[in-house]
Amino acid sequence: MYGRFTLYFPIEILPEIFGLSDLPGLVPRYNTAPTQAAAVVRSTGSARRLDLLRWGLVPSWAKGISVGSRMINARSEALPVKPVRNFINEPTRKETSYPGKRNSHL
Incomplete structure (x- = not known):
């Protein structure tokens, strides 16, 4: 399970890499x-911006945000066939990037 990741490289290089x-x-x-x-890193029209967001997938039907911590391993290829697809709102999908490295040892 890949439940954690790191952001350990010099922060100063992010503007150059992502155009921030x-x-x-x-x-x-x-x-x-x-x-x-x-x-x-999110696309906002012609520009990009970096935001700090809570990590987790929270479906619109969820009664609370705690369900987000249990859905960290949702596979993108399974979204069309599994009930978790209910939380995706296709028209609002945007380009995103997650600067960091996945911790494979955890």
């Missing part, structure tokens, strides 16, 4: 877990 103009309070993280804030 701002890094809102970003610091290296060595053990980011589900439900914690994770750095996400």
Whole structure:
């Protein structure tokens, strides 16, 4: 299970790699877990921005956000055939990138 990832390279290189103009309070993280804030690069029209978002997939029908920590291993290829697809709203999907490295040893 890959439940954690790291962001340990120099933060200063992110603007050059992703074409960002701002890094809102970003610091290296060595053990980011589900439900914690994770750095996400999102496309906003012609520009990109970095936001800190809560890591987890929370379906629209969920009664609380705690379900997000249990859905970290949802496989993209299974989305069309499994009930978890109910949380995806196709028209609002945007380009995203997650700067960091997956921890395969956990």
